[in-house]
Amino acid sequence: MNDPGPTRLVLLRFLERVQLRDLERTRRWIADEERREAEHQRGIEAKLAPPDWLVEHGHGRNSMAAASADMSAFPSQMPTEKALMTTDDALDQLRHIARERAFGRHVGSDRLIQAGLDALIAGVESPSLAMLAGLLRSEEPEAPELFDQVLEELGLLFHPPADPRAAKWEMAYWIAGQIADGSLDPATGTHLIWADIAYDLGYPEELKPLVHCAHNLDGWEESWGVSVEELNREAVEAAKQFLSKRSAAKAGD
Template identity: 40%
Template sequence: MDHLKRLLIAAINERSGHQVGSDELIRTALDALIGGVDTPALRQLAGLTRGEEPEAHDLFEQVIHELDLAPSLPDHPADARWVLIRWWCRLIVDGDLSPVEGGQRISTMWSEVGYADAIRPIVGAVSQWEDWTEHYDVARETCAEEIVAAAQQLLDRT
């Protein structure tokens, strides 16, 4: 996966309240730096030692701004959630986030966006994937494919 996309995924996770571990931020920064991405904060983040890990999240916020990775989220919580949902759908469709992981993240926000009908197919496919047994008439992978299709439909509508 492209180093900027890995940084973007970490930024989305951070902005959505799914805090990424300091060690993962440092490793992602180091990989990006080795891969040719370079900013002052990225260099600092990549060079943190275990004792400096508490600084990782603040430095990562600087990286986000230096690379303009994630636009500011809207102030209204429901609007911000829709931005995150669309980000996750884009990552799912582009193959940069597993359909199941992305679908689960979207499903956790379903109640927070008023059980919107646009998300129902994703939630349903995630539920089928989670409840799947070998006795089902369809392959488990079909559930993941349905998540991708539902994410694309949501993006097509917005």
């Protein structure tokens, strides 16, 4: 007879043991992430000043201290108490992290291991998945290689364009897609496009509407007479327009 493998109850008990054992590690991750966010914010504040065209035409002032362009604002970044994922949810999370890493974002071993645990409990099958999910604190350096191995086994490896500018554009489309489908907060997404993409590309015309939205959401005040919800809707619409222009260009090729 074929071995049916571990039951769901066995897997849940395994997950419980891992989480109890790693409570201290989680607290260390939180401390490390708080330090990293503070360092990143200081870098953003030193790096960005709104261009003249944005200051002249934007609603508000630049209040960089009120916002952070770190990917930590992305959903499911740190281990949290949550409902068990479906298989599709777990695979989507693996794809998302694969793109973050491919676009040069820092993804700690904590997230890689947690994604492995989520996928294992959700019933994803991969020869290396259990090894990734069960890594101990002393084995954390092995997580990136094992994560890539899991991606390869599942056919989820992602390679951005080799040209740095082309990779920035691909990242912009990826972030805009998440703003448009509601999986990423508009303020976070547009700020990422401003801080990590548009700035480096020299503020191309195609990205100016999204940068404009980021600036407005960053400096919003009640006295403007426009709600933050309306600004969010404008950002979603700007993201959709940005994506539609790419679709139209592809259709014309």
